[in-house]
Amino acid sequence: MMSIVRAISTTPPLCRTVGMFLALCLALGGCSLLSLQEDEAQRKASFSIVGFVDNLAPDSTIIVFAVDTEAGKIGDFDVLDEGGAFVLSLQRGSYRVFAFEDANRDSTFTQGERLCGAGESLLVDGESVETYVLIRMRLQGKSVTCPYDISGRFFVDQEKSRFRKLQTGTVVDLDMPLFAPKYARQGLWTPFRAFKEQGAKIFFLEAYDPSRQPVLFIHGLNGSPRDLERLIQGLDRSRFQPWVYYYPTGQALDKSAHALYLELLTLRSRYGNFSLDIVGYSLGGLVGKRFLDLHGHHINPVNRFISIATPWGGIKRLRKGSGNSRSPSPSGRA
Numbered sequence: 001m002m003s004i005v006r007a008i009s010t011t012p013p014l015c016r017t018v019g020m021f022l023a024l025c026l027a028l029g030g031c032s033l034l035s036l037q038e039d040e041a042q043r044k045a046s047f048s049i050v051g052f053v054d055n056l057a058p059d060s061t062i063i064v065f066a067v068d069t070e071a072g073k074i075g076d077f078d079v080l081d082e083g084g085a086f087v088l089s090l091q092r093g094s095y096r097v098f099a100f101e102d103a104n105r106d107s108t109f110t111q112g113e114r115l116c117g118a119g120e121s122l123l124v125d126g127e128s129v130e131t132y133v134l135i136r137m138r139l140q141g142k143s144v145t146c147p148y149d150i151s152g153r154f155f156v157d158q159e160k161s162r163f164r165k166l167q168t169g170t171v172v173d174l175d176m177p178l179f180a181p182k183y184a185r186q187g188l189w190t191p192f193r194a195f196k197e198q199g200a201k202i203f204f205l206e207a208y209d210p211s212r213q214p215v216l217f218i219h220g221l222n223g224s225p226r227d228l229e230r231l232i233q234g235l236d237r238s239r240f241q242p243w244v245y246y247y248p249t250g251q252a253l254d255k256s257a258h259a260l261y262l263e264l265l266t267l268r269s270r271y272g273n274f275s276l277d278i279v280g281y282s283l284g285g286l287v288g289k290r291f292l293d294l295h296g297h298h299i300n301p302v303n304r305f306i307s308i309a310t311p312w313g314g315i316k317r318l319r320k321g322s323g324n325s326r327s328p329s330p331s332g333r334a
Contacts, residue, residue: 026178038190046192047090048255051118051135053099054260054269055083061102061153062139063109064088079107081167083139083261084266089196098146106262107156114143168266172203174232178246179224185246188222188251200247200259204218205232208271211295212241213303218260219280220309221249228281243276257291263301275301285310 053062064086065077075095078086088097097118100109109115116139166178175194177183179196187194202216203225215235217228225232225244232242247256268274280288285307292305 005159008160020289037251040077042227044051047092048087048195049090049097049135050085050096050255050258050262051097051137052085052265053080053083053116054136054138055101061105062099063102063107064097064099064137065155066090066097067146067150069094069096072148074150074153079155082270084168084269085262087199096148097135097137097143097239099139101139102155107154109146109150109153114139115146117144117146124236160219166201166203168202168263169204169208169270170201170208171205173205174229174244175224179226181224183267184222184224184249188250191248191250194248195255195259198246198248200245200256200263202243202245202267204262205242205244205323208327209241210271212237214243214274214276216243216245216276216278218245218247218278218280219249220284223249223282231279231281245287246286247287251288253286254294256287257294260287260291261295261299275303277304277306278302279306279308280310281308282310 049066051064053064054064060082062080063077064080064087066075066162067073068075070093071260075090075093078088080086086099098115099117100115101107102112104110104112117138118135118137166172172178183194183198187198214257217232219225219227225246227242232244233243246261247259278288278292280286288305288307289310292302300331
């Protein structure tokens, strides 16, 4: 490091600026790799349960929670408007998942409120490599009984990210803070943390109009919907309406594809059946294709799938870099 400092101090101003810039990039790269290693360690020590709650009662708050079957304590919970997709982040162990309708909106379970369960316990052992489970629950009909004492437990978490409160289909603009480069980098280098705090969401850029075809835009690596602004501006708004899918780009393709499926299920439960077009840029093309491979046969019709600058054969430099890194980004795998 000392030799680099001496070399910079004796060079012309322009070279000195370039040298300082390169040194800064190297320092930031090292910090980013450390962040990725820490995030990957957290991911391997944790388990994500992602699912969907069908709810027949409109305008109701749904609370989903997981109970550790050995300790009898709540591991994590998620609060939903009207049901839909949820995410629970848990330490490895054995859990049962429940959901209830918070009819009086007091953030606690009251006798008489409808409650459903996901069935048998989910056992997450320490040898599991994949940290993802997909489940679906229906909050309808006869209520079940929770065998664990949850009376008096308030399902309020002040530490939840403010972006976590944004629901599927929220109308936003491309200047919203969540789409800033800061959070895009977080989604690349610390995808587990980003998914836990922000989730992966479909946002609207205008109120839903059933007479116009939705076009879903999926951004690329280390990006956000802002990167697709020019494409979105060129859309014929008399025939189409733009939707954007925002997700942590450092996570596995399967995780992004599953989350996209749950987002579309949420919108279908709200608006009924609809068809859509998908436009994927770079990594977004891979996410869209993986979604179609996994869920295309049982989701709303996708009329057209358009990919732009998508690395279907991979990227040599990325493969080489991943091979030299002890903690390659999970987005390089399905």
